[in-house]
Amino acid sequence: MTMCVGPASSGVRNPAATGTAKIAGIGTAVAGEAYSQEEVLEAFGIDDTKVRSVFLNSAIQRRYLTLPAPGDDRARVQETQGELLGKHKALAVDMGARAIDACLKDMGAALADVRHLCCVTSTGFLTPGLSALLIREMGIAPSCSRVDVVGMGCNAGLNALGVMASWSAAHPGEPAVMLCAEACSAAYVFDSTMRTAVVNSLFGDGAAAIAIVSGDQADGHADDPPAPAAGRPRLLSFASHVITDALDAMRYDWDGDQGKFSFFLDPGIPYVVGAHAELVIDRLLSGTGLRRSDISHWLVHSGGKKVIDAVRVNLGLTRHDLRHTTGVLRDYGNLSSGSFLFSYQRLVREGVTRPGDYGVLMTMGPGSTIETALVQW
DSSP, rough: OOOOSSOOOOOBBHHHHOOOEEEEEEEEEOOOOEEEEHHHHHTOOOOOOOHHHHHHTTTOOOOOOOOOOOOOSSSSSOOOOOOOOHHHHHHHHHHHHHHHHHHHHTTTTGGGGGGGEEEEEEEOOOOOOOHHHHHHHTTTOOOOOEEEEEEOTTHHHHHHHHHHHHHHHHHHOOOOEEEEEEEEGOOOOOSSSSHHHHHTTTTTOOEEEEEEEOGGGGOOOOSSSSOOTTTOEEEEEEEEEEEEETTTTTEEETTTTTTTEEEEOTTTHHHOOOOOOHHHHHHHTTTTTOOOOGEEEEEEEEEEOOHHHHHHHHHTTTTTTTHHHHHHHHHBBOOOGGGHHOOOOOOHHHTTOTTTOOEEEEEETTTEEEEEEEEEE
């Protein structure tokens, strides 16, 4: 299954429809405290050797989390679903506002320049949506168009970016901002099961915002709003694939025993994603004249050590190719929909891209889904 602007049979959105959209700025933010895996185990008094092994063999050194306070007996207080939703709202607004501010500063733009705001989240449900809350909180113009993408999971950043690119192409010169705000510690259930151990060992809190603009402003031919910084890539095309046989392999559903929503990851997910990675990338590059070896920069979702290894092996990539993916996992854990943007920010700061370089963005999540984008500097 694909999401297309061009011919449905191609499985790739038409580059002509999105080719003028260019990344103009990036900003990130985290919340809570930085915890090592050992500190999380200690905080919840986890002694089970199998559970401890999951945490300590995750290739994660630290994560930013907002954990419940200890009670009188020093045990962490269990939060109700209502309290978790309240946490999600507070963290998403706080992190989101800081990420958007950083993104606009990177672009050299102001809040008044924003014409479209897209907010992505899967760690809580809000009505009115996060976009409306941020417009009020930050003082963004009430006339700013907006959309909220809720519940799509770790792949959702690229789902939304594809739609944003189409919006940008239809509104040349008008800056659009996409925010991925994931308060993963507001989606935790703490019990003794291996199901929750896998999730609790992996995810962290973080937000990332990216600005795009098309038309003359994207090429630096106009001064209002500010042109994007030099060396930022164009969004050329997108391709996606839903692995329908693994529809339930990643899901967020109700746990009646806990009275909370709970996330589930099937142990076979790394192999499912790895086995389909080539198919999606080949479709993305089809008709471009490019081979995988022509791609200079790979920015893949930090889904977990086994997922990253499966993608690397199946696509024939090197550890250097995925250095930012593994670095983000090490320093932040899995940040869900915003992970690939944290990797993109590291690439920008590294300063190694050259005009003409091609890059691939890749995310994976519930569906099970693989989303990809082709960019060029």
